[in-house]
Amino acid sequence: MNSQTDILTYAGPIFPNARRKAEEFCSQFPKGDKAEKVRLNTLAVLFVNSYLQCMGVETDLEASDSQNILYQMYLDTADLSLANNVFLECLPVLEGESFVYVPPESQSNRMGYVAVQINQSFREAKILGFIKEVQNEYVSINQFQSLDNLLEELEHQEEANSVSEINSNVQEAQSKVINLRQWFNNVIDTGWQEISTLFNTTEANLAFATRSAKNNVVSRGKLINLGTNIEKQVILIVTVTPENEGEMDVVVEIHPIVEETYLFPHLSLSVLDADGEAVMEAHTRHNNKNIQLEFSNDLDESFNLKMTLGDVSIIESFIT
DSSP states (O other), X not given: OOOTTSSOOEEEEOOHHHHHHHHHHHTTSOTTHHHHHHHHHHHHHHHHHHHHHHTTOOBOGGGSGGGOHHHHHHOOOOEEEEGGGEXXXXXXXXXXXXXXXXXXXXXXXXXXXXXXXXXTTSSEEEEEEEESOOSSXXXXXXXXXXXXXXXXXXXXXXXXXXXXXXXXXXXXXXXXXXXXXXXXXXXXXXXXXXXXXXXXXXXXXXXXXHHHTSTTOEEEEEEEEOOSSSOOEEEEEEEEEEEETTEEEEEEEEEEOTTOSSOOTTEEEEEEOTTSXXXXXXXXXXXXXXXXXXXEEETTOEEEEEEEETTEEEEEEEEO
């Protein structure tokens, strides 16, 4: 059992904007226990949200069920959404009360619980402590642990998420690295096609057929979508030619799809080295029918192609 004098707590004012929002939610219900419960839940959530933001913890208040009037109608919830789809329950308790009520709907899918004491004027609050799990609907405030435990738990979760994200990114990058030397053995990666299948104009097919007729030259193309709500497709063409035993010449091009005459304005194509640094770039303005970059790459050396249009960026990874 913890003594409340031994643990870290946090006390402070409830700001006017928080009181106004609580009153706004409360007014959606007839006067009574439900309306006052919504008021207390809202004040508790907003107070904890302010505290965590001051501590540099990322929150997503608008994604919380407690901020949705429809959820408030049917649930007794005081959740606060944090990063990576994690939820913290902010349990209100009035001054003089010794137990915190935990609704059944809030006893799962929570990374933890904080007890928030709210004074009778709704102008001040105090976070009494943190607990990871609850077993009953009523929890003594003496069972709540120091806020240090909450901050440590959030730090551990952030570290775990960072490691998971790094591992995911590494695995994704490894699975998508394209070995260009295998193209000369007709081992072609999924999504890459013969040039003739991407263009239906005689002029374009003739140009690429003439290039591919040369010895030790391989060209392949891929449809790239640079759109979000609507598709904005372009064709990425990569042509490789062995220069000598230690180098390979690479030509990268972006063309419009057959239904379009010109590329999208403000589209960029960058070549990134193994460290992710851009070593060369090309950009479209208006009425560009294609953009192109040429370079040489050492064998067994990797590089990336980055295509950007507005807020969308696509990276394709290669090794020569």
